[in-house]
Amino acid sequence: MTALQARWQELADIKDELALRDWFMGTSGNLAIKVQDAPLEFLVTASGKDKRKRTSEDFLLVDASGKAVDDTPLKPSAETLLHCEVYSKTNAGCSLHIHTVANNVISEIYGDQGKIDFKGLELIKAFGLWDEDAVLTIPIIPNHAHIPDLAEEFQKHIQADSGAVLIRNHGITVWGKDGFEAKKLLEASEFLFQYQMALYQIHSQ
Numbered sequence: 146m147t148a149l150q151a152r153w154q155e156l157a158d159i160k161d162e163l164a165l166r167d168w169f170m171g172t173s174g175n176l177a178i179k180v181q182d183a184p185l186e187f188l189v190t191a192s193g194k195d196k197r198k199r200t201s202e203d204f205l206l207v208d209a210s211g212k213a214v215d216d217t218p219l220k221p222s223a224e225t226l227l228h229c230e231v232y233s234k235t236n237a238g239c240s241l242h243i244h245t246v247a248n249n250v251i252s253e254i255y256g257d258q259g260k261i262d263f264k265g266l267e268l269i270k271a272f273g274l275w276d277e278d279a280v281l282t283i284p285i286i287p288n289h290a291h292i293p294d295l296a297e298e299f300q301k302h303i304q305a306d307s308g309a310v311l312i313r314n315h316g317i318t319v320w321g322k323d324g325f326e327a328k329k330l331l332e333a334s335e336f337l338f339q340y341q342m343a344l345y346q347i348h349s350q
């Protein structure tokens with residue numbers, strides 16, 4: 146199996162798992178996985194597809210600028226530039242972006258603060274935060290419609306080889322060493338958002 150085939154299968158399996166959670170409503174979401182460095186090439190989801198279906202046209206290979214490497218009628222995700230920022234600034238191997246009700250609601254409630262902090266919750270350990278008084282901060286950025294502007298805003302918050310950024314009333318992008326790590330951060334983030342939303346509802350009664 147070539148590196149390309151191995152990464153394709155890895156990303157297709159992640160896509161299926163996220164689809165089972167119903168995390169691709171209305172064709173939203175996009176996924177990427179690095180295939181090689183120097184020159185950088187990564188697989189990214191084709192734009193506008195029903196990501197619950199598994200087909201041979203789900204992904205295409207793009208370069209560091211997000212352009213298709215091969216001659217193909219497929220269009221890279223509209224948000225490919227965000228994935229480009231991740232791979233150009235870190236050693237991450239996988240980046241995932243989804244829209245959920247919980248991540249949208251949390252991004253709106255805490256959007257004016259530009260971040261949300263989580264403290265004293267077991268699941269922040271998924272981000273490597275093991276100390277009792279550790280705080281997980283997830284930045285929240287404005288949802289610029291112009292993707293180069295969004296990518297510019299987004300890249301300011303890429304400070305490590307793994308992380309997460311919320312885009313206000315849009316969704317979340319996470320990245321990690323490989324598919325397993327990125328999916329772990331995504332699931333942990335969504336747990337934390339659902340928890341916070343439930344708490345908010347109780348407190349506002």
Ligand SMILES: CSC[C@@H](O)[C@@H](O)C(=O)COP(=O)(O)O
Nearest residue numbers: 171173174175192193194222223
């Ligand atoms: C159809 S709503 C979602 C899109 O506008 C976008 O935010 C998204 O996540 C998916 O776009 P795509 O171009 O399919 O990768």
Ligand SMILES: [Zn+2]
Nearest residue numbers: 173174224316
């Ligand atoms: Zn999106």
